[in-house]
Amino acid sequence: MITLIDFFRSGTSHRTRIALHLKGLSFEHRTVDLRSMQHKTKEFLAINPQGLVPALIVNGQILTQSVAILEWLEEAYPFPSLLPKDPLERAHVRALMGVAACDMHPLGNLRVLQSLKADHEQSDAQTAAFGKRWYVYGFEALEALCSRGPQGSWLWGDTPTLADACVIPQLYAGVARYHIPISDYPHLARSYANASSHPAFIAAHPDNQPDAV
Ligand SMILES: N[C@@H](CCC(=O)N[C@@H](CS)C(=O)NCC(=O)O)C(=O)O
Structure with missing residues (x-):
């Protein structure tokens, strides 16, 4: 259970x-x-x-x-399997996960943004600019890393991996919250488009959750 x-x-x-x-x-x-x-x-x-x-x-x-x-x-x-078989390939997929989970997500997190406002007197606009900056760096890094990997429908090859699981939510937040143009990042845009019609990604999407209001 x-x-x-x-x-x-x-x-x-x-x-x-x-x-x-x-x-x-x-x-x-x-x-x-x-x-x-x-x-x-x-x-x-x-x-x-x-x-x-x-x-x-x-x-x-x-x-x-x-x-x-x-x-x-x-x-x-x-x-x-959501990881490639080859250990070196796995390391590449985990690097993409790291960009999303360690370098992007924490800097746009609620408690960090709340602390910028409450403890450092930042306005809503300054806080948003702060969050956006790290997302743009993240988009750029992810695009460059993906261009070195196996080309396919997803971020790393032809099947979704844990990299897609970690990165797609950050792309979604970057587009929805910070209006970052995903079309500027062809590798990211391809995986993002595939996710929009894949049943697992649709089922997991924020808009499709019981608490979404
Ligand atoms: N490293 C943690 C981060 C978890 C996390 O930051 N969750 C956010 C939502 S995405 C949260 O609960 N934020 C509440 C807050 O910042 O007060 C993980 O990957 O599970």
């Missing part, structure tokens, strides 16, 4: 949903609404002491940190 605790608009929840759907796993959904600070309640902090979504409950064990969850999913459910 798998329970995902998430929020529709959260990029880390989005990447976890993509991987769960790509693996074809059925799971129960529980929402923690970040807008009403449900992630800071005693009840949720008992689940994740960091007060961050997502969390995955697997047979009573609580998993946190989305990349750890993705890696667990790949190990526990190897088929369909």
Whole structure:
């Protein structure tokens, strides 16, 4: 039995949903609404002491940190594989995951942007410009890295990998929140377009979640 605790608009929840759907796993959904600070309640902090979504409950064990969850999913459910067979290829896919998960996502996260406003007196416009800058750097880096890899329908070759699971939510946020023109990044645009018609990515999309309003 798998329970995902998430929020529709959260990029880390989005990447976890993509991987769960790509693996074809059925799971129960529980929402923690970040807008009403449900992630800071005693009840949720008992689940994740960091007060961050997502969390995955697997047979009573609580998993946190989305990349750890993705890696667990790949190990526990190897088929369909979301990593290439070759160790060097895997390292390339994990580098793309790292750009999205370590270098882009944290700098646009709610608590970071809230701290810029509350502790450093930044306006909404300054905060948005700050977030956008790191996303643009991320888009540029991802595009350059993908151009070195196997060309196909997805970021790294012809099947979706954990890189697509991590990167697509950041592309979505970059386009929707910061209006970054995805067409300037052909490799990213191709994977983004494929995701828009792929059942697992559609099922995982923020707009298609029960808590989306
Ligand atoms: N490294 C963590 C980051 C989790 C994270 O930052 N989640 C965001 C939503 S995308 C969150 O819960 N933010 C609440 C906040 O910033 O207060 C992971 O990958 O799971």
